[in-house]
Amino acid sequence: MDLVAGRAYPIERRPMRHVDGVLLLATIGLVVVGLFAIYSSTHESLIDLDLDPGRFVKRQVAFAALAIGVVLAAASFDYRFLRVYAGLVYASSVILLILVRTPLGTSVKGSQRWFELFGFQLAPSEIGKLAVIVMLAAFLSEIRSELGLPDVFRAAGLAALPAVLVFLQPDLGTSIVFAAILVGMLVVAGARARHLGLLALTAIVLIFAGFQVGLVREYQIARLTGFLDSTNDPDRSDYNRLQAEIAIGAGGMVGLGYLQGTQTNLRFVPEQHTDFIFTVVGEEFGFVGAVAVLGLFGVVIWRAIRIALIAKDPFGTYLAAGVASMLSLQMFVNVGMAIGIMPITGIPLPFVSYGGSSLLVNAAAIGLLQNVHMRRFT
């Protein structure tokens, strides 16, 4: 029985029978790795503060439990309803992004990114990513003919609105994720390389213009280019990157062992339980452990692309392709910055980093993937 639609199917076509177990297991694997890594990177500081060393990990477990509910919810209804309500979803998320800039939002470290809700922080930019995926999937699936240049720019406009709002928070990293979602989905929708090139050119010109009128700040450029030259400027972000690299490099082939990493335990890597969580894996579980975690991501992304391929309709395909783009880029940028090949932007590692909003939104994305997978025969 499909709970929402209330329709009845033959048993072999029932969605419940087509849950993607591999995707589910790989996702759970990542969350569990995250729990261990969060404990490792936070217990020492918490002990120092006379707090429960399991404080952060317990909160993350609570989020994980909540995330199960989110997966179930996101998988329960027929995803094709989303195509109908895509506009609504998109509009509400844009409104949230605007509201967070008002006094309703909470300012942390000079950027306004969250709503405080019952002691938890809700980041509308995280929800925005999903909303953009749904909106673009709905928009692109409407186009029956070849994807023309106007379509490409219209799609870009849809992604750009929330991306710019996020960028102004300022949250450079998440706006880059919006761009990746857009490009990934346009590629799958059949945009010509020529058009994509034109789009990139336009983006560069606009960003340059934004820099001229002061929308893009100096430090954001410095952060983006700082990683190219390690001896350039020994400022804080460079220090972060260096300490992260040392932590991962010190892990060697098999790692120093769980809770044995000195970089981790002595808190040399900043924001380690969030942005730099991968350094815990690298230091304590070594190359083997790091590659294993990358492998789990590989499985998740492979399954997402596979779901895009076998989806029943273009909407499902685009949905899955959007999620695949989002997850792979976040993974790449996050791990890349921990090992010094990507600039430092505050992008969490999906499923692994500490943080409720990110985990719940990614869980919703997985739920959507399952949704598409489950209903490929209905």
Added chain:
Amino acid sequence: MTEGRTGLRLKVLAFLVVAMFAALTTRLWFLQVLAWEKNRDAATTNAVRLVEVPAQRGRIKDASGEIIVGNRLSWVLTVNHERAGEDIEDILFRLSELLDVSAADLGERLDDPSYYDFSPIPVAVDVPLRVVLYFRERQDDFPGVELVKLPVRRYPLGASAAHVLGYLSEVFADELESPAFAGYEPGDLIGRAGVEAVYEQELSGVDGITKYRRNSLGETLERIGSQEPVRGNDVVLTLDADLQVLAEQSLLAGIQRARTIFDADSGQELKANAGAVVVMNPDTGGIEAMVSYPSFRPQEFTRSLIEFDSDFDLDSRFGAATGFPLLNRAIAGQYPPGSAYKPWVALSALQRTKEQPNEPIVTTTDLYACPPTWITPFDQTNPNAIIYDFDNWTSANLGVMNLSEALAMSCDTIFYPMGYEYWRLYYPPPWGNDDIEGNEDEIARQPLQRDLRGAGFGRETNVDLPGEERGRVPTAEWKRDIHEQYPRSFPEGEWFPGDFILMTIGQGDTLVTPLQLAAAYSGLMHPDQRLCTPHVLGSVVDPDGNVVREHRRSCSRRLPFEPGYVAYVREALTGTVQNGTAQGAFAGFPFDRVWVAGKTGTAEVDPKQDYSWFAAMTEAQGERHVVVVLVEQGGHGSTTAAPIARHIIEGLYGIEFSNPTGVEVTD
């Protein structure tokens, strides 16, 4: 849309994802496998703090084992910039009131680039007990400030032997970058002069290290190991502390006495602004006392760390106004020796006469006239040559005498012709004034200079003290070169008979250091007429009292003169004190108990007052010493330097001190 085309596009997406994984895995392989060791080391260094435990510096003792530089514990106030944090300005302000120094100075001290941010920086040494007690009660008000007891140098003899001992100061930031200072840490003390500098390696010891684990906040977590410091070795000198003090007192008293003497030439009292004494063992080259006046207190360099960094005006304290007290005049002061040079001229002249008996310069037996003035003879080859006249030190005609008496009476007019003979025999025209460059016979034309260099003049003695000067034995070549380089200071580039003539009485361009003179006279006293390299080191003793090494005596060079002539000159110099120029200064001296020979010297240094020299050799009870005394602008050697030398000799042999009274003015 067809399945196939979507599939193809998804493959493009998949390909991009695979490329991402490839990039990440490659980089991980590089970081974790290829660069693993480097990163592991970096992580280890990150997590470990090494704290230096300074080694106690070795002591410096005199020949009898008396400690002349020791260590004592002193209250040192340190400030840890990092821990003081935001409150630093307030803390510095309060400290400045407590310590009575300016807050700006303290701040500057903390900004010293040679220190790490996290290390405590000493800002005050010898903090008074009153401040210690105040601080102890209110420690919490001064985060990052600590009072620690650290060993500092102790000088039981005060300012004595300051030039020999040297002093310590903190190693400089730019030095730390040089490989020569590997192993030194910011704040380490290092020997800056004298024995402290020369034997730095022996004295410094090996600093200990304590390893602490630390976190990223720099908080020290636990001790994970330590290496105990090794105390530095003691350095035992040849110096005799009692003699050193006696020599200093004698020189000071002599200088003060000289300042009461009226100098007819300048029309005022003698300035006697500076002086030096060297007492040496002629058999070993061991320096038993070395004095340079004016002096300084080495303690000054330990006491106030702040003053040296900023306000301390080194120039006003140690510059011309105070007579350059840091200069060790005994080894770095260069003076014309005056008549104190004559024994070496006599030896050379005797030696050359022996080698060329047909052209005698001087003999031991012939009698020579000592008129008030000597006139250069008429030169037949150069009829236009100007005739010069050279005066004796006295306008009286001293009659006829042999070479021995000429030395004792310091008769200049007997020595001038010797110089002229050197010119006539070795430097006659057509050589005289032509271009000497490339002339292979140049060496042959410098017999006097070669003999003087053979006695150690014009070259370093290689004493184990830093900053030694080499003096000067002028040659025609030197004169031409220096004229070309500095035509204003040296207006004449030609070598004249007068250059030889003035050299015979230790004037002209001749310069010696007091130590060179002491070493040369030691050569006269040495049983085998050898020149021993002067030294202050006796032995090096480790903290357990074992002798690590003895000073290796080096007496390889021999005076290049017939032993009979050396004995002759040595004996002749007894005449100086018995019936010669220093007769007055040594009136009533018990020559039956102590054999004494010596030579006065009165050096003209235009436009200053005369410099006063006395060099003495003594022997009694198997004990032999050479004493050299110099007083800058001290007038005649007989009136100022000789009484000082006598006083030191009396002390050396336990003779009752005589009271120096007005001494007849001689050379």
